[in-house]
Amino acid sequence: MFWADRKPGFSLAQRLRNWSVRRFPRNRTVKLTQKRIYILPTGAGLGFCVLLLLLLLLAINYENNLAYALTFLLAGIFVVSIIHTFGNLAGLQVSAQAGRPCFRGDKAGFSLQLTAAPKRDHEQLSLCWEGGVAQTLDLTEERMLQVELACDAAERGWLDPGPLLVETRFPLGLFRAWTWIDTGLKALVYPRPVSCAAPPAGGGEGGAEVTGIKSRGPEDFQGLARFEKGGSLNQVAWKVYARGQGLHLKQYAGTVSEEIWLDWESWHNGTVEEKLSGICFWALEFHQREQPYGLRLPGLILAPASGEAQRQRVLKALALYGREQQE
Amino acid sequence: MKQLSRAAVLWQLAAFFATLAPHLSWLPFWLIALAIITPGIRLMIYSGRWPLPHWSVKLVLVLAVIGGLLLTFTRETGMAATVSLLIAGLALKMIEIYHRRDALVLLYVSLFVSGTAFLFHQSILMALYALFNLVLIIAALNSIYQDPLRNDWLRPLKRSLRLLGFALPLMLVLFIVFPRIGPLWSVPMNQNAARSGLSDQMAPGDISRLTRSNDLAFRATFDGAVPPPQQRYWRSMVYGNYDGRTWSRVSRGDQFRLADVELISDATPLAYEVVFEASNNPWLVALDQPSAAPAGSFLTKGNAPLRYRPVDRRISYQSSALLDYRLQPDLTDFDREIYLQLPEGSDPRSRELAERWRQESGTDDAAIVRRAFELFNAEFTYTLTPPQLSGDRVDAFLFDSRQGFCGHFAGALTFLLRSAGIPARVVAGYQGGEWNEREAYLTVRQYDAHAWVEYWQQDEGWIRVDPTAAVAPERVSQQADQLFADDPAFLADTPMARLQFGNAWMLDIRRQIDALNFSWNRWVLNYQGQQMQLLKDLLGEVNLTRLALLFIVPFVLVMALVAWIQLGGRRRPRDPLERALERLLDGFAKRGYRRESRESIQAFSKRMASDFPSMAGELRALANCDEAVRYAARPDGRKALLAAIKACYRALKTIKAPA
Numbered sequence: 001m002f003w004a005d006r007k008p009g010f011s012l013a014q015r016l017r018n019w020s021v022r023r024f025p026r027n028r029t030v031k032l033t034q035k036r037i038y039i040l041p042t043g044a045g046l047g048f049c050v051l052l053l054l055l056l057l058l059a060i061n062y063e064n065n066l067a068y069a070l071t072f073l074l075a076g077i078f079v080v081s082i083i084h085t086f087g088n089l090a091g092l093q094v095s096a097q098a099g100r101p102c103f104r105g106d107k108a109g110f111s112l113q114l115t116a117a118p119k120r121d122h123e124q125l126s127l128c129w130e131g132g133v134a135q136t137l138d139l140t141e142e143r144m145l146q147v148e149l150a151c152d153a154a155e156r157g158w159l160d161p162g163p164l165l166v167e168t169r170f171p172l173g174l175f176r177a178w179t180w181i182d183t184g185l186k187a188l189v190y191p192r193p194v195s196c197a198a199p200p201a202g203g204g205e206g207g208a209e210v211t212g213i214k215s216r217g218p219e220d221f222q223g224l225a226r227f228e229k230g231g232s233l234n235q236v237a238w239k240v241y242a243r244g245q246g247l248h249l250k251q252y253a254g255t256v257s258e259e260i261w262l263d264w265e266s267w268h269n270g271t272v273e274e275k276l277s278g279i280c281f282w283a284l285e286f287h288q289r290e291q292p293y294g295l296r297l298p299g300l301i302l303a304p305a306s307g308e309a310q311r312q313r314v315l316k317a318l319a320l321y322g323r324e325q326q327e
Numbered sequence: 328m329k330q331l332s333r334a335a336v337l338w339q340l341a342a343f344f345a346t347l348a349p350h351l352s353w354l355p356f357w358l359i360a361l362a363i364i365t366p367g368i369r370l371m372i373y374s375g376r377w378p379l380p381h382w383s384v385k386l387v388l389v390l391a392v393i394g395g396l397l398l399t400f401t402r403e404t405g406m407a408a409t410v411s412l413l414i415a416g417l418a419l420k421m422i423e424i425y426h427r428r429d430a431l432v433l434l435y436v437s438l439f440v441s442g443t444a445f446l447f448h449q450s451i452l453m454a455l456y457a458l459f460n461l462v463l464i465i466a467a468l469n470s471i472y473q474d475p476l477r478n479d480w481l482r483p484l485k486r487s488l489r490l491l492g493f494a495l496p497l498m499l500v501l502f503i504v505f506p507r508i509g510p511l512w513s514v515p516m517n518q519n520a521a522r523s524g525l526s527d528q529m530a531p532g533d534i535s536r537l538t539r540s541n542d543l544a545f546r547a548t549f550d551g552a553v554p555p556p557q558q559r560y561w562r563s564m565v566y567g568n569y570d571g572r573t574w575s576r577v578s579r580g581d582q583f584r585l586a587d588v589e590l591i592s593d594a595t596p597l598a599y600e601v602v603f604e605a606s607n608n609p610w611l612v613a614l615d616q617p618s619a620a621p622a623g624s625f626l627t628k629g630n631a632p633l634r635y636r637p638v639d640r641r642i643s644y645q646s647s648a649l650l651d652y653r654l655q656p657d658l659t660d661f662d663r664e665i666y667l668q669l670p671e672g673s674d675p676r677s678r679e680l681a682e683r684w685r686q687e688s689g690t691d692d693a694a695i696v697r698r699a700f701e702l703f704n705a706e707f708t709y710t711l712t713p714p715q716l717s718g719d720r721v722d723a724f725l726f727d728s729r730q731g732f733c734g735h736f737a738g739a740l741t742f743l744l745r746s747a748g749i750p751a752r753v754v755a756g757y758q759g760g761e762w763n764e765r766e767a768y769l770t771v772r773q774y775d776a777h778a779w780v781e782y783w784q785q786d787e788g789w790i791r792v793d794p795t796a797a798v799a800p801e802r803v804s805q806q807a808d809q810l811f812a813d814d815p816a817f818l819a820d821t822p823m824a825r826l827q828f829g830n831a832w833m834l835d836i837r838r839q840i841d842a843l844n845f846s847w848n849r850w851v852l853n854y855q856g857q858q859m860q861l862l863k864d865l866l867g868e869v870n871l872t873r874l875a876l877l878f879i880v881p882f883v884l885v886m887a888l889v890a891w892i893q894l895g896g897r898r899r900p901r902d903p904l905e906r907a908l909e910r911l912l913d914g915f916a917k918r919g920y921r922r923e924s925r926e927s928i929q930a931f932s933k934r935m936a937s938d939f940p941s942m943a944g945e946l947r948a949l950a951n952c953d954e955a956v957r958y959a960a961r962p963d964g965r966k967a968l969l970a971a972i973k974a975c976y977r978a979l980k981t982i983k984a985p986a
Binding site: 044047048051054055057058059060061062063064065066067068069070071073074075076077079080086087091120123124136138169170171172173 | 427431438446449453454469472489496501507508510511852853886893
């Protein structure tokens, strides 16, 4: 395989990539111009050159001018296809939009917006993060396309997917035109939630008694309320639903008087990551039960609350625990 | 491994069949059958009716094909065997094209095979077909890189045409400039095409056989005035040997030039160029008398051009002729003996006649020739279908049948002259030809083949005499086709050609096609012969700088054009509605009113209605239509909107734009 085909590794190609990424300032929106598009023949392109050579030999040895003409016509196609391949990438506008958070071990999604050059088609563009799975798409009828490009989240904290590789071999596969874009996109990677049997009870601040989780006995059951949008599926009265009486939510006697704290200090076993995973699991659990919960980490206290905002606050704090605070 | 889309598979099939087609005429039958069966199998798999074949099935097929090739091409190792092997490979590959790589192999090999087609056919039609074939192959190549979900058949075709359109001028530049070098190693040629033409020996009936064919022998263009028909004697071979039955080339010496034959002339040489058809023989033609051998050949002792290699393809060469000359004024005793040689004791009556003439004429050799001409003129008939001769053939011809063709007369005259002690020889070649006034070239066909006589005089050298002219002077002054038009034997092998002579406009069409073919042969197929002259005409002086410029300047221009079209953005075919709206908005912009980026058509129309009261009605209609399209979704809404936009534009045009 020709080296233009190779995925970047620790080599000349990688150094070239780093250099080409550093040449341009980080930018949310990038228009691909000839300055940042590289183009080289592919393996198939080199094969085509061998074919041209064989045809030329045929023409020379048989002194056949029509064979010469065919050879030259194919050589012309080879050269013209450089511009076609280049034109398939040039003028494309790539806007980095946002990184979607995920749990460790999942895939973080990054949304990008591609805008076609005016009055031009871009076919078979392939986008990928380094080492990631490429996504191939066309920009023909649609002039603008929203792409979600996934990247493996192996570590907790901020995930930097690295430079974005945009490449194409259209129309004949003889050349590969590509560019690297430093999008500056980042995604938050939360700890992987791992269920643990029961969270240890934590000591409340100021001596208040705190229970980790309150068991739901039948005595707490207060009644049914009509299901409303956004209601937790865990609280849906499925038996009632099965009787054909519609969706209802089970209402429990609130744990009003008791505050739930997820306290770092009360997790005694396991490594930092295991502890964080456990806290994460229970945070999600309480969120789903719509119970207010607080978080106590060394150097950080989040007051008990419920709702989506609290969930994000807590997960972000867990994701960045022990990591350098970056924004 | 990228899988091929269904559209791509069908494109591969189209490219394969298009590549195969020009080879159908010579491929062995079983290979054609294979090439039809395997795509059939692929189609059955494609349509889901058959499963993918088991590996054992493929193995059996491969072994069968190898066996077939070995049996068919037992001894030949030429291009036919190679191309057959490639086509067999393509046919087998056809079964299993699933992935992009399979298709690449198929298409690259197809490109090579389509190049080899030129070894078998080189006509204009073939070239056009090859271009068509290339369009299909490039489209097939594009189709494998297309979105597999896109079911657009035409898209690859359009892309292919766009690529080829710009590759054509690049090809032209390369074709003109690229230096033509000789073969790097010798290659076996395609021998299966039997050619007609002169042979290296002449039995008296042989040349009349050639008149049955209107195959092209050669074409010639002249640098000066075209010589008159009486001087168009194209010598090809000199027969000095007679064995009582056939005339043949002198075995000793004639095939090699031992010493330069002296040729003396005050005339300016007439330069000309010949495009000679493949004959598989080494002899060329040269107008009487060639002063120098064409490139790649030499002049034999009889001053006829002989090529070092057989003419296995159409060639072109330059030569020059001296129409007024003295050839070999001194004859060595060795040569004298050759040109006086006669078979022992044959044809006593002819010898007797010659000796009688010798006694009556004394030392005047010309008088003996005159006597022979008088004899031929008075009592002989010129015919394409003379009776068969046997025994002492010259005697039988001179005293019994008295009917013959140019070969009979030339042979008999040479025999008589030799009997009278005058060195003489038969010259075979072509005489006459058809002059194409429009394109200024001479076409000589096989039916123009001719034989005449040269006899030798001290100090004057070899003198050309044509005994046929004594019998049928019109043979020399007229074209053969006009002369023989009524003879049933003429063009007996090509009845269609005979028909053409009867009809004036048919003849004209034939001439035009012939002229086109001639230009094709000269400028394309034998371009290497024209290259230096053309480059000189184009550049004035051929040097590396100018050659580089000739290549680079058009190259850069074409590439700039491609870049401009590809990158400058071509106009997409748009909705007429969008186009009309853009035109209207441009009209307003020219008058200083721009639509805000977030302003709807409705809001804009309302705003304009207050500024252009004269067209408020149209603008209101436009606003209403726009609303109807957007919110009411009426089926005829777009049509009404288009009409409203157009009405607005017409109204706007009546308002003058500020200067």
